[in-house]
Amino acid sequence: MTPPTSDVALGFLLNGSSVSVTCAPEDRLLDLLRGPLRLPGTKEGCGEGECGACTVLLNGLPVNSCLVPSYQADGATVETIEALADERHAALLEGGATQCGACTPGVAMTAEWIRRHPALGKRFPLSELMAGNLCRCTGYDGILKSLEAALTDDEGTA
Amino acid sequence: MPLAPLLRREGLAKLSGREQYVDDLDIPGALHGITVRSTSARGTIRNIRFDPEIDWSSFVIVDHRDVPGLNTVKLIETDQPALAATEVRHIHEPVVLLAHPSRRALRKAVRAITIEVDPLPSVLDFTVRPTPEQIQHGSDNIYKQITITKGDARSILADAPIIVEGVYRTGAQEHVYLEPQGMIAEEVDGVIIIRGSMQCPYYVHTAVCHALGREADQVRIIQTPTGGAFGGKEEFPSGVAIHAALLALKAGRPVRLVYDRTEDLAATTKRHPSWTRHRTAVASDGQLLAQEITFLLDGGAYMTLSPVVLSRGMIHAAGPYHCEHISIDGRAVLSNTVPFGAFRGFGAPQSLFAVERHMDRIALRLGLDPVTVRQRNLLADGQTTATGQVVADGVDRQGLLNRALSLSDYAAKRETHRQFNIDTPDRRRGIGLTTFFHGAGFTGSGEVYLDSKVAVAGLPDGTIEVRTASTEMGQGTTTIFTQLASDRLGLPPEAVAIAQPDTAVVPNSGPTVASRTAMIVGRLVQEACDDLRRQLSLDATDRGNDVAEAIRAWHRTHPNGLLLGQGHYRPPPGIEWDEGTYRGEAYGAYGWAAYVAEVEVDLRTYGTTVLDFVAVQDVGTVLNTTLARGQVQGGVAQGIGWTLMEECQWEDGAMTNNQLTNYIIPTSSDIPPIRVAFQETPYPHGAEGAKGLGELPMDGPAPAIANAIAAATGAEAAVLPLTPERLMADLDR
Numbered sequence: 001m002t003p004p005t006s007d008v009a010l011g012f013l014l015n016g017s018s019v020s021v022t023c024a025p026e027d028r029l030l031d032l033l034r035g036p037l038r039l040p041g042t043k044e045g046c047g048e049g050e051c052g053a054c055t056v057l058l059n060g061l062p063v064n065s066c067l068v069p070s071y072q073a074d075g076a077t078v079e080t081i082e083a084l085a086d087e088r089h090a091a092l093l094e095g096g097a098t099q100c101g102a103c104t105p106g107v108a109m110t111a112e113w114i115r116r117h118p119a120l121g122k123r124f125p126l127s128e129l130m131a132g133n134l135c136r137c138t139g140y141d142g143i144l145k146s147l148e149a150a151l152t153d154d155e156g157t158a
Numbered sequence: 159m160p161l162a163p164l165l166r167r168e169g170l171a172k173l174s175g176r177e178q179y180v181d182d183l184d185i186p187g188a189l190h191g192i193t194v195r196s197t198s199a200r201g202t203i204r205n206i207r208f209d210p211e212i213d214w215s216s217f218v219i220v221d222h223r224d225v226p227g228l229n230t231v232k233l234i235e236t237d238q239p240a241l242a243a244t245e246v247r248h249i250h251e252p253v254v255l256l257a258h259p260s261r262r263a264l265r266k267a268v269r270a271i272t273i274e275v276d277p278l279p280s281v282l283d284f285t286v287r288p289t290p291e292q293i294q295h296g297s298d299n300i301y302k303q304i305t306i307t308k309g310d311a312r313s314i315l316a317d318a319p320i321i322v323e324g325v326y327r328t329g330a331q332e333h334v335y336l337e338p339q340g341m342i343a344e345e346v347d348g349v350i351i352i353r354g355s356m357q358c359p360y361y362v363h364t365a366v367c368h369a370l371g372r373e374a375d376q377v378r379i380i381q382t383p384t385g386g387a388f389g390g391k392e393e394f395p396s397g398v399a400i401h402a403a404l405l406a407l408k409a410g411r412p413v414r415l416v417y418d419r420t421e422d423l424a425a426t427t428k429r430h431p432s433w434t435r436h437r438t439a440v441a442s443d444g445q446l447l448a449q450e451i452t453f454l455l456d457g458g459a460y461m462t463l464s465p466v467v468l469s470r471g472m473i474h475a476a477g478p479y480h481c482e483h484i485s486i487d488g489r490a491v492l493s494n495t496v497p498f499g500a501f502r503g504f505g506a507p508q509s510l511f512a513v514e515r516h517m518d519r520i521a522l523r524l525g526l527d528p529v530t531v532r533q534r535n536l537l538a539d540g541q542t543t544a545t546g547q548v549v550a551d552g553v554d555r556q557g558l559l560n561r562a563l564s565l566s567d568y569a570a571k572r573e574t575h576r577q578f579n580i581d582t583p584d585r586r587r588g589i590g591l592t593t594f595f596h597g598a599g600f601t602g603s604g605e606v607y608l609d610s611k612v613a614v615a616g617l618p619d620g621t622i623e624v625r626t627a628s629t630e631m632g633q634g635t636t637t638i639f640t641q642l643a644s645d646r647l648g649l650p651p652e653a654v655a656i657a658q659p660d661t662a663v664v665p666n667s668g669p670t671v672a673s674r675t676a677m678i679v680g681r682l683v684q685e686a687c688d689d690l691r692r693q694l695s696l697d698a699t700d701r702g703n704d705v706a707e708a709i710r711a712w713h714r715t716h717p718n719g720l721l722l723g724q725g726h727y728r729p730p731p732g733i734e735w736d737e738g739t740y741r742g743e744a745y746g747a748y749g750w751a752a753y754v755a756e757v758e759v760d761l762r763t764y765g766t767t768v769l770d771f772v773a774v775q776d777v778g779t780v781l782n783t784t785l786a787r788g789q790v791q792g793g794v795a796q797g798i799g800w801t802l803m804e805e806c807q808w809e810d811g812a813m814t815n816n817q818l819t820n821y822i823i824p825t826s827s828d829i830p831p832i833r834v835a836f837q838e839t840p841y842p843h844g845a846e847g848a849k850g851l852g853e854l855p856m857d858g859p860a861p862a863i864a865n866a867i868a869a870a871t872g873a874e875a876a877v878l879p880l881t882p883e884r885l886m887a888d889l890d891r
């Protein structure tokens with residue numbers, strides 16, 4: 001895809017509904033979500049692909065939305081934290097996966113992706129799978145243990 | 159009876175993304191703000207050049223002449239200008255502020271402003287005595303000098319047969335709270351309202367009134383949910399708030415001033431770099447006979463909180479040991495670096511790293527096990543600390559150590575490592591230990607001066623609202639206060655609301671720092687509940703529905719009345735502190751701990767992996783196990799980062815690696831299982847027996863890991879961070 005040079009009109013499927021927006025060519029998907037689309041649940045922690053606070057699912061895969069030029073979302077499926085039902089968070093809430101919460105939506109989205117692909121969690125250590133989401137508060141144990149618990153629960157109900 | 163468990167109250171809001179942080183607030187008509195900063199380490203401002211290519215008429219432009227009150231960020235001193243006027247003292251010092259509807263236009267505009275400075279000699283190494291041309295504070299650039307004297311260390315050292323010496327250094331550390339600094343300011347009906355990310359709403363309030371020349375009731379500060387702080391949002395937000403307010407006043411519109419990560423890393427405070435020298439006289443059985451300690455902190459370009467950081471560092475510098483003869487001399491000094499400030503642990507991680515690494519050096523020199531040296535010297539009840547405080551809290555400190563040793567399998571691991579290190583050519587394993595303490599609450603008479611107040615309001619529907627200035631920044635204030643109030647009055651947690659800290663609503667319960675919130679403010683919440691009950695003429699057996707009904711009945715007879723239970727700090731009996739001599743009860747209570755780290759060092763890459771970590775502590779009664787464990791694990795992870803990888807690189811006093819790409823903090827794959835255990839000796843003056851917890855876990859990882867690396871490799875391990883580069887140089891020496 002060649003980067004556009006003037007404002008672009010895009011359409012994509014956002015949390016199950018189709019949206020169309022116009023944005024500047026340099027706008028990142030993160031800007032689009034937090035700005036005109038009014039979904040501030042996705043956070044900006046670094047703006048350079050290091051922290052994962054801005055994680056969303058793009059065509060089902062976790063991406064750092066601060067690194068995705070908006071025009072790449074055209075025609076795609078985008079899921080943000082706002083798409084997840086509250087029940088989905090029970091294990092993370094119980095296991096102490098969140099403290100200050102700034103990393104949390106990103107953590108929850110990566111966790112969601114792993115839960116949708118439980119085979120991943122069997123092939124790779126969860127600590128590796130979650131290594132793209134920086135958390136400064138929890139020391140990660142609360143995140144990893146609750147994700148483990150969620151995966152066990154999912155297995156039981158699958 | 160233990161408190162009923164409670165899940166983090168705002169946890170679901172955070173998980174679901176519904177929690178609204180400052181940058182998530184939709185403020186119609188708000189402009190964006192940005193800060194234009196010095197590019198010189200020190201000098202006189204000659205001129206500020208605005209590139210004529212830009213149409214400046216579309217920008218709101220603020221400089222020092224727009225400050226209506228006193229142009230300083232009021233803290234301990236008033237040495238730091240809100241906006242530099244004639245002189246700059248560090249790169250990234252704020253000089254000009256801009257506001258504009260477009261963030262993009264602002265970023266371009268910042269690059270089009272040149273602050274021209276005639277340079278003056280700068281200080282870039284805090285350990286070197288300054289020349290006369292470098293003096294910028296007092297006559298010697300010393301912000302604060304403190305001496306602690308117990309017995310007569312000098313004469314013991316003069317005749318001692320065995321003296322162990324060592325010099326220890328630690329580097330700066332960035333807080334890297336995941337949510338950067340941010341404030342939104344606007345003026346409504348003559349009142350300046352500032353919302354933002356902060357630990358201490360009343361600090362911000364004082365500083366804004368001072369700089370804007372406003373009366374207390376013309377300024378209102380509201381804390382927004384705060385995405386991590388760790389001390390980095392203790393004093394720094396005051397300046398951000400002043401800046402946002404100045405822009406909003408000049409613009410006549412709300413202004414949002416939110417830092418991006420690179421600006422946050424470059425321009426905000428960090429942990430003080432330190433230099434410590436120990437000279438210790440010891441007996442051949444390991445007993446400490448005399449400790450002589452010199453402790454230097456790099457304060458950076460302005461004083462901020464350096465004197466109190468120095469003070470806490472020094473009070474902890476001799477370790478949790480009994481020694482009759484101690485002399486500690488400390489200084490916090492100026493350098494032309496971004497000011498250093500509050501960071502979890504507040505000077506204690508630095509001085510405890512030094513003494514705890516030194517204890518292992520002593521053991522090595524005497525041919526003793528590090529465990530033996532600690533067992534021999536750990537404070538027992540009835541003995542005194544460096545400031546002469548008698549320890550008498552009934553905590554089993556030897557038991558803590560033993561528990562850590564057995565949980566970590568210390569003795570057996572030492573054996574297996576010995577064999578592993580013989581059998582494995584290019585890897586080395588080791589296990590390291592530390593015993594330490596952390597004073598909870600403000601030092602000395604600090605809590606008395608804070609004069610903290612708390613209110614619990616009974617609302618017409620029979621529920622209550624807890625009103626304090628204590629902020630939730632992830633550490634769990636909201637949940638703990640709910641548990642305490644709910645338990646005290648027998649109300650369900652849903653009937654307890656925790657007011658968002660707003661200086662127009664909540665009394666000043668002091669800053670949310672120094673591990674004081676659960677222990678001290680929590681206690682006041684309980685007292686305010688009791689006071690509420692008294693006002694309703696209820697006795698202690700009336701709980702739950704009786705309370706709710708009495709509150710409703712009160713409101714029926716007092717329409718529009720304000721029903722407030724109050725709590726007001728009174729010091730526990732027997733606290734005596736002499737600020738002049740640094741003698742007495744430095745803290746009302748101490749947390750005690752023993753941590754053990756197991757490491758593997760790869761001799762090809764000099765990389766260190768922490769294989770296992772055991773953290774055993776006594777922080778009084780644990781009020782919420784999940785939260786407490788999370789605090790310990792988070793603190794240990796932050797400590798691992800400081801010890802092994804987090805390094806600020808400097809050029810001319812400015813951080814050059816101000817990106818998360820090259821300032822590396824631990825990820826989930828860098829952190830071992832952190833095994834946490836609590837020994838619970840209730841502290842009678844803390845809420846439900848609790849002592850402070852938040853900072854303690856920051857103190858232990860560095861010495862435990864450095865001692866493990868030394869055990870594994872024979873390295874000096876005296877300088878942090880122990881990056882591969884530094885460890886290679888250390889081992890090749």
Ligand code: FES
Pocket residue numbers: 043044045046047048049050051052053054055064065066067
């Ligand atoms: S904000 Fe996108 S990775 Fe940090």
Ligand code: FES
Pocket residue numbers: 097098099100101102103104134135136137138336385386632
């Ligand atoms: S909960 Fe604060 S950064 Fe993860």
